[in-house]
Amino acid sequence: MTHGMTKTIRFFAVVTAALVLLGVVIASSMPDGLERVAEALGFASRAEQGVAWSPFADYEAAFVKSSWLAQVTAGALGIALLWGFGALLGSTLKKRRES
Amino acid sequence: MHIPDGFLTPPVWAALDAGAIPAVGYFLRRTQENFEQSRIPLLGVLGAFVFAAQMINFPIWAGTSGHLVGGALLALTLGPNAAVVVMTAILVVQALVFQDGGLLALGANVVNMAVIGVWAGYLPARWLGRRAGSRRMAAFVGGWLSLMAGALFASAELWLSHVAPAGALFTSMLGIHALTGLAEGAITAASLTAIERLNPGFVYAGLGSPAPAASRIEDGKPVARRAEASGD
Secondary structure: OOHHHHHHHHHHHHHHHHHHHHHHHHOOOOOEHHHHHHHHOOOHHHOOOOOOOOOOHHHOOOOOOOHHHHHHHHHHHHHHHHHHHHHHHHHHHHHHHHO | OOOOOOOOOHHHHHHHHHHHHHHHHHHHHHHHHHOOHHHOOHHHHHHHHHHHHHHOOEEEEOOEEEOOOOHHHHHHHHOHHHHHHHHHHHHHHHHHHOOOOOOOOHHHHHHHHHHHHHHHHHHHHHHHHHHOOOHHHHHHHHHHHHHHHHHHHHHHHHHHOOOOOHHHHHHHHHHHHHHHHHHHHHHHHHHHHHHHHHOOOHHHHHOOOOOOHHHOEEOOEEOOOOOOOOOO
């Protein structure tokens, strides 16, 4: 791995950690574009408001009391899953090239 | 822009689910055939970064928020084929683990943000990067178009599902996302600028521009062949 690639990985790892640790504190809770349009045009109620079957629904770990820590826990899980997926995909690409 | 279950009618979500599976399969095969080995370490890092960035909503305008989607950013760093695969993984994790975006609407969200969002950002940015002077501007335009194209497809799917009149729906969706797209373009351009500073020549390859002579050195050795992002 080149020095530049190592620096790039470190940079994005730090920014990703900062986003989850600090970003969740300042994140806006206002509706996003689609939610806003759905409210304005009167079809927001069509969204199925089912039960929160996942313990991590809405990016909050239901079993953690502190709101900040609940969001950080959810964020860390998502990061681990995506990092793991990338590593798995990368290993299949390496094996394919080697074979 | 994650469409929840309930917005789309069964024929619309079923058709998009049926179309998304072979589309992602095709781009996965292309990734396996073409992906550049030196970029493998970035698959997980950038997937995790885009996931974290999508968690953080920022105020856009009049009580509306937005967040980075990241289609153009992934396309210009991983190449468009791998970007579709990584963005699909992000959307699957969001729907299955965090209940963000519907399960039945997953195909629609994959088509809008992973397939259309990636290619609508990549192709114009690559075209501009080869012709225009500013690669930063090419990345900005790619980011903006990526979001607008996704919003356009989402609007069409909602219109086909008869949720609202076409005029109001398309005008509202594209109007709001034109503003959110400015942030998408700015973050895409800023991220690629940061990568270019840390890893000279890397983004030039993603944008299809010739790398400057000074950036053709890696680990003290000249690079014989300019790296190409996959998907060409």
